[in-house]
Amino acid sequence: MLQDVLKSKCTLFADGVQTILRGQENRTRRVVMVKGNLVQNARSDQRGVSARVNRDGMYGFASVAEYTPEAAEKVIKAATDNALLLGRHSDKRIVLPPSFGTGIIPTSGQIVDADQKRIIELCRTVDDHIAEKYPDLTSRVVVYTEDSMDKIIYTSDAYNGHVLYPRAHMYVVMDSETKDGVPVEMMDVFGGYGGFDDHFTDPETMWPKIDRIYERLMDKKEGVYADAGYKTVVLGGMMGGMLAHEAVGHTVEADLVRGGSVAGPNLNKRVASDLVTMVDFAHTYDGAAAPLPVYLDDEGTKAEDAVLIKDGILVGYMNDRESAAEYGMTPLGNARGWGFSDEPLIRMRNTCILPGKNTVEELIASVDDGYYLIDSGNGQADLTGEFMFGVTCGYEIKNGKLGRALLDTTVTGVAFDMLKSVDMISDEVIWSTSGTCGKKQPMAVGMGGPHLRCKIMIGGR
Amino acid sequence: MSEIRAIADSFDAILQSKNVEKYTYTLVQSEKQELNVEGNSFKLMRTVFNNSGSLKVFRGARMGSVSGNDITEEGLAKLTDDGIAAAESAEEDPCHDFAPDQGKDVFEQGVYEPDMDRFFERIKEFLATVEKEYPKINIMMGIGSFDRNHWISRTTNGTEFEGFSGYYQFGIEFSAIDGEKTTGIAGGGFVTKDLDTPFIDVYNVRRQLEDAQNSLCPETVQGKFEGTVIMTPDCVTEFLSMLMSNYVSSNVIIDGTSQWLDKVGEKVADEKLTVALKPFDERIVVGERGTQDGFRTEEVTIIDHGVLKTHMLGLYASNKTGRPMIKNTGRDVVVDAGDQTLEELIASVDHGLLMGGFSGGYPGTNGEFSGVAKNSFLIENGKVKCAVMETMVNGNLGAMFANIRGITKEQLCDGMTVVPYIAFDGIVISGK
Numbered sequence: 001m002l003q004d005v006l007k008s009k010c011t012l013f014a015d016g017v018q019t020i021l022r023g024q025e026n027r028t029r030r031v032v033m034v035k036g037n038l039v040q041n042a043r044s045d046q047r048g049v050s051a052r053v054n055r056d057g058m059y060g061f062a063s064v065a066e067y068t069p070e071a072a073e074k075v076i077k078a079a080t081d082n083a084l085l086l087g088r089h090s091d092k093r094i095v096l097p098p099s100f101g102t103g104i105i106p107t108s109g110q111i112v113d114a115d116q117k118r119i120i121e122l123c124r125t126v127d128d129h130i131a132e133k134y135p136d137l138t139s140r141v142v143v144y145t146e147d148s149m150d151k152i153i154y155t156s157d158a159y160n161g162h163v164l165y166p167r168a169h170m171y172v173v174m175d176s177e178t179k180d181g182v183p184v185e186m187m188d189v190f191g192g193y194g195g196f197d198d199h200f201t202d203p204e205t206m207w208p209k210i211d212r213i214y215e216r217l218m219d220k221k222e223g224v225y226a227d228a229g230y231k232t233v234v235l236g237g238m239m240g241g242m243l244a245h246e247a248v249g250h251t252v253e254a255d256l257v258r259g260g261s262v263a264g265p266n267l268n269k270r271v272a273s274d275l276v277t278m279v280d281f282a283h284t285y286d287g288a289a290a291p292l293p294v295y296l297d298d299e300g301t302k303a304e305d306a307v308l309i310k311d312g313i314l315v316g317y318m319n320d321r322e323s324a325a326e327y328g329m330t331p332l333g334n335a336r337g338w339g340f341s342d343e344p345l346i347r348m349r350n351t352c353i354l355p356g357k358n359t360v361e362e363l364i365a366s367v368d369d370g371y372y373l374i375d376s377g378n379g380q381a382d383l384t385g386e387f388m389f390g391v392t393c394g395y396e397i398k399n400g401k402l403g404r405a406l407l408d409t410t411v412t413g414v415a416f417d418m419l420k421s422v423d424m425i426s427d428e429v430i431w432s433t434s435g436t437c438g439k440k441q442p443m444a445v446g447m448g449g450p451h452l453r454c455k456i457m458i459g460g461r
Numbered sequence: 462m463s464e465i466r467a468i469a470d471s472f473d474a475i476l477q478s479k480n481v482e483k484y485t486y487t488l489v490q491s492e493k494q495e496l497n498v499e500g501n502s503f504k505l506m507r508t509v510f511n512n513s514g515s516l517k518v519f520r521g522a523r524m525g526s527v528s529g530n531d532i533t534e535e536g537l538a539k540l541t542d543d544g545i546a547a548a549e550s551a552e553e554d555p556c557h558d559f560a561p562d563q564g565k566d567v568f569e570q571g572v573y574e575p576d577m578d579r580f581f582e583r584i585k586e587f588l589a590t591v592e593k594e595y596p597k598i599n600i601m602m603g604i605g606s607f608d609r610n611h612w613i614s615r616t617t618n619g620t621e622f623e624g625f626s627g628y629y630q631f632g633i634e635f636s637a638i639d640g641e642k643t644t645g646i647a648g649g650g651f652v653t654k655d656l657d658t659p660f661i662d663v664y665n666v667r668r669q670l671e672d673a674q675n676s677l678c679p680e681t682v683q684g685k686f687e688g689t690v691i692m693t694p695d696c697v698t699e700f701l702s703m704l705m706s707n708y709v710s711s712n713v714i715i716d717g718t719s720q721w722l723d724k725v726g727e728k729v730a731d732e733k734l735t736v737a738l739k740p741f742d743e744r745i746v747v748g749e750r751g752t753q754d755g756f757r758t759e760e761v762t763i764i765d766h767g768v769l770k771t772h773m774l775g776l777y778a779s780n781k782t783g784r785p786m787i788k789n790t791g792r793d794v795v796v797d798a799g800d801q802t803l804e805e806l807i808a809s810v811d812h813g814l815l816m817g818g819f820s821g822g823y824p825g826t827n828g829e830f831s832g833v834a835k836n837s838f839l840i841e842n843g844k845v846k847c848a849v850m851e852t853m854v855n856g857n858l859g860a861m862f863a864n865i866r867g868i869t870k871e872q873l874c875d876g877m878t879v880v881p882y883i884a885f886d887g888i889v890i891s892g893k
Binding site: 090341376 | 502506512641716718
């Protein structure tokens with residue numbers, strides 16, 4: 001973990017200037033086995049210090065790849081110079097956002113570095129298990145990945161703190177072929193917040209889920225293409241989480257609202273059925289740690305939950321300090337940067353649609369002719385709320401019962417139209433911890449959701 | 462940024478003092494000056510001074526790879542220790558290796574000293590032009606940056622490459638807004654080594670802005686039909702990338718899931734299609750000079766008039782499979798021009814789309830894709846009719862490149878790729 005070498009440089013913060021000084025280290029560990037071959041065995045450490053200065057109504061940002069008091073001094077000066085230079089080329093000025101409190105946020109959690117040898121041994125154990133138990137696979141891939149962030153944040157007029165974001169995941173991919181020789185693939189992910197020892201000390205705990213990957217792959221071997229069109233579907237919890245993040249979450253990030261997103265004219269209006277409530281949780285969900293607990297953001301804002309949709313009404317945006325002032329809202333800790341050299345942007349944390357009252361079985365039983373869409377490979381959405389999710393695991397529903405598996409397909413819709421069609425919600429939430437969102441910079445995010453019954457456009461042949 | 466050679470000498474001494482007999486590394490010192498625009502005005506100026514060191518250590522047939530950004534003596538010593546530990550943790554695999562001696566060379570590309578005053582003026586000029594000529598366009602985010610890199614790469618086989626490069630980059634994300642009507646996000650950008658041309662006239666920037674303004678009243682395609690999709694160069698580049706990844710890249714050849722596994726020398730695509738990697742093409746601003754395996758980069762033709770000339774294997778995959786490697790990492794894509802104008806191509810289509818973007822699931826190894834057509838227009842009876850929304854396209858990567866209707870004479874260059882418009886037949890297009 002980083003030792004604090006920055007505190008003494010807070011004396012350089014100029015009066016009347018908002019300054020953030022951040023020291024940061026990002027670590028990645030990655031091992032990839034393709035069909036038993038160790039094709040990647042890599043470790044990376046990136047460390048440095050940055051400063052952002054809001055001076056004379058302009059932002060200046062600077063970073064260097066050193067983590068020293070001298071580097072801190074250098075970036076404060078360079079960031080100030082950048083703000084002044086920019087001011088000479090622009091007439092528009094940013095009003096200094098107000099302070100929402102000062103103090104120190106206590107450190108939570110820890111980053112423990114796993115030995116590369118143990119990581120490789122784990123991958124080998126998992127790969128051997130798959131190869132031995134399922135020799136009929138055409139291929140298999142085992143990927144171990146760790147990405148951790150360690151940040152020390154000092155601000156001129158907000159909270160200070162030392163915050164940690166460790167994540168460790170393993171991806172298992174299995175390949176087979178349909179009877180026509182068409183390749184099919186199934187993937188699932190293990191792990192979550194924390195390090196190697198939090199998730200991977202006993203590989204045997206992974207076997208049941210690995211069996212499930214294989215079973216779903218065998219189903220998919222016999223799979224059919226979806227019948228393209230506007231269908232009634234049950235979205236699984238992972239799909240619900242993807243919906244919360246991609247289709248709704250991005251449109252209510254205040255910088256995208258400013259850019260013209262559909263959320264702008266819809267604030268305080270109905271955007272979903274009254275069953276739908278959606279929250280971007282800061283650090284705690286249902287009395288336990290959220291998948292990616294955020295206690296302090298990179299502008300020094302103490303993190304709190306952001307309620308976005310309440311009983312179907314759009315009630316808020318996610319903000320940084322500047323946008324919160326612009327929209328008359330309170331910043332709740334959504335400004336984060338990925339690397340030491342990245343400025344904070346408005347980012348989601350743990351975005352989730354809250355559970356309802358029905359069971360998953362009730363949702364499936366209620367559909368005469370539709371699809372159960374369980375897992376998604378990726379997703380994207382637009383300012384208009386038009387979204388797309390790739391569907392990598394799904395089944396037909398015929399007369400309330402699961403039918404044949406689906407080959408890969410895609411679903412699309414317009415978020416606020418689609419959410420109005422939600423008429424049943426299941427009573428549990430499934431979280432994804434492995435998400436990495438892209439928006440100029442990558443960012444670790446959590447997302448979650450219950451099962452939703454709704455109408456959606458599905459692609460097919 | 463002049464001391465990198467001395468740092469490399471120091472790194473060699475550290476590696477040798479720790480008895481590392483076989484290694485390869487690259488050290489980079491980089492500097493970025495970035496101007497961020499939001500809503501037609503400057504908002505933030507960002508400077509990044511960064512370093513990177515990436516090292517591969519070999520212990521017999523074991524290989525470990527590590528990287529970091531601390532290239533001080535202390536940092537390089539730690540990198541060496543981490544590299545040794547990673548190598549000693551690895552399993553034996555004699556297929557890991559790097560190039561034999563490629564000699565020594567120094568490469569200089571682009572412009573190394575920026576003219577930041579002129580860069581500011583070009584961006585201001587661009588913003589003023591957009592405000593005047595495209596009043597419904599809202600620039601959500603504009604990023605202009607000057608990037609400068611000085612790097613050195615050495616191997617224990619004797620190779621030493623040193624490179625200096627510098628280039629300007631400009632990219633925008635924008636939408637069109639008219640009252641409560643808004644379009645989706647559009648975006649684009651380019652790399653350039655000079656500031657001679659107003660940014661509005663570089664690459665396809667003007668056309669993208671016009672397309673966004675013309676997309677404020679999109680219509681939904683009715684029903685489902687099989688039609689022709691004309692893809693813009695940006696969109697072609699995206700599909701080519703998916704094709705290469707799923708059909709000819711190292712991973713799918715090693716694991717045997719490629720559908721073109723045994724197709725080298727055979728016709729796999731329409732004969733109008735020629736795809737090459739051309740790092741020395743004068744339109745490419747900063748082309749690759751040394752591969753990740755330590756070879757001098759060479760020009761490679763992947764598909765020649767529809768015939769697959771080679772897979773895109775690195776040294777490891779080549780050793781693992783016994784198939785030929787290429788001395789190119791896979792950047793700097795150039796697609797040969799065709800013989801039609803875009804207008805002629807559009808006129809030839811009865812029913813289809815002019816597609817500017819694709820938002821879809823990443824295809825599996827079977828090449829099946831489906832997703833939403835973004836920034837797209839309906840073509841009916843040879844004419845562009847209207848912008849579309851909630852319109853899906855489905856097809857198969859291999860099949861679509863075998864089913865090319867036409868390629869434009871006009872190639873667009875963004876400084877990194879040179880690609881024409883391509884029309885593909887047999888794509889399933891479906892509306893609500």
